[in-house]
Amino acid sequence: MLRLDRVSKRYPQGHTALQGVSLDLAPGSMHFLTGHSGAGKSTLLKLATAMERPSGGRIFFGDEEITRIPRRRIPHLRRAIGTVFQDHKLLYDRTVFDNVALALRVAGFPHRRIRGRVQAALSKVGLEGHQNKAPITLSGGEQQRVAIARALVNKPSLLLADEPTGNLDHKLANEVMNLFHEFHQFGVTVLVATHDLGQPERLGLPQIQLQEGQLAAQ
Numbered sequence: 395m396l397r398l399d400r401v402s403k404r405y406p407q408g409h410t411a412l413q414g415v416s417l418d419l420a421p422g423s424m425h426f427l428t429g430h431s432g433a434g435k436s437t438l439l440k441l442a443t444a445m446e447r448p449s450g451g452r453i454f455f456g457d458e459e460i461t462r463i464p465r466r467r468i469p470h471l472r473r474a475i476g477t478v479f480q481d482h483k484l485l486y487d488r489t490v491f492d493n494v495a496l497a498l499r500v501a502g503f504p505h506r507r508i509r510g511r512v513q514a515a516l517s518k519v520g521l522e523g524h525q526n527k528a529p530i531t532l533s534g535g536e537q538q539r540v541a542i543a544r545a546l547v548n549k550p551s552l553l554l555a556d557e558p559t560g561n562l563d564h565k566l567a568n569e570v571m572n573l574f575h576e577f578h579q580f581g582v583t584v585l586v587a588t589h590d591l592g593q594p595e596r597l598g599l600p601q602i603q604l605q606e607g608q609l610a611a612q
């Protein structure tokens with residue numbers, strides 16, 4: 395599903411964030427990406443969504459080589475890969491519905507389909523009934539669930555999350571991780587970067603550990 399072949403990333407200022415990383419995520423699998431601060435977790439996720447380009451190596455999403463993808467194909471790639479970040483980057487001057495609908499509007503979906511998809515995505519994350527609210531009126535955990543609904547609305551086959559529970563207390567963090575686990579059980583491939591080593595243990599899921607930009611254990 396997602397395959398990295400000897401991937402390296404050296405930022406322009408000269409810092410090597412990743413070095414010779416190879417991994418292969420099987421379709422439908424769920425992994426946690428762990429490692430110390432600065433180990434390269436966010437960099438790996440940015441490379442997988444073509445937000446950054448690697449300095450060496452190749453990345454494949456299914457049959458498509460992300461590292462060679464022409465610019466015009468990037469929006470298509472981003473629709474197939476759902477992303478969730480710690481600071482969920484919601485638009486605070488729009489409703490919950492509009493936040494989730496945005497990507498579908500940009501993609502030119504007809505109004506009725508947008509409505510159905512958005513409602514289904516909000517219901518999957520337990521936020522039915524909140525669609526007309528402003529995100530600011532929701533709790534941190536609820537806002538993160540809006541971000542997850544937004545990532546899911548395109549029905550991605552791969553879901554990447556970068557510290558999605560970093561700002562949440564223990565109980566809310568578990569709820570959000572349980573949601574990712576549910577999507578995995580429905581067949582979505584999931585990769586979650588986290589500092590919280592309790593989560594892979596609690597859910598009995600494998601870790602991909604980075605250390606100084608290299609794979610430590612799988």
Ligand SMILES: Nc1ncnc2c1ncn2[C@@H]1O[C@H](COP(=O)(O)OP(=O)(O)OP(=O)(O)O)[C@@H](O)[C@H]1O
Binds near residue numbers: 438
């Ligand atoms: N845009 C950038 N320009 C220069 N250096 C960068 C850039 N982004 C990241 N780095 C450096 O690359 C290394 C890896 O950073 P990265 O954010 O991938 O680590 P991380 O494991 O996600 O860390 P954290 O857990 O703190 O988020 C760090 O040393 C960081 O300072």
